[in-house]
């Protein structure tokens with residue numbers, strides 16, 4: 001009897017705490033103290049059966065946050081604003097330099113290498129997920 005209860009309880013807890021959206025290796029690019037902008041990178045894993053959507057990102061470090069993608073126009077690399085970032089079911093999207101990124105526009109203060117910055121990612125299904133991203137030279 002006790003064993004059954006434990007199994008039921010474990011199953012219940014697993015369901016409650018199973019993370020359908022997992023953020024891996026978040027980091028912010030170190031920039032010179034005079035720089036106005038930087039960017040946040042990470043891997044977003046969607047382990048659910050539904051398409052997940054990153055709607056917005058909240059932070060205190062910059063005046064504005066935008067999801068950008070990098071596109072090549074002839075020989076020029078351009079950044080284009082993306083309103084929502086879609087992550088298909090059971091797949092992952094990598095945000096990395098030269099590709100998709102979360103642009104931090106209008107930094108409110110210089111960034112220190114090694115410091116940890118907090119961001120709140122707002123997803124359509126998973127709701128708000130807080131990530132702690134170190135400032136790194138890469």
Ligand SMILES: [Cu+2]
Pocket residue numbers: 068079101103
């Ligand atoms: Cu950008």
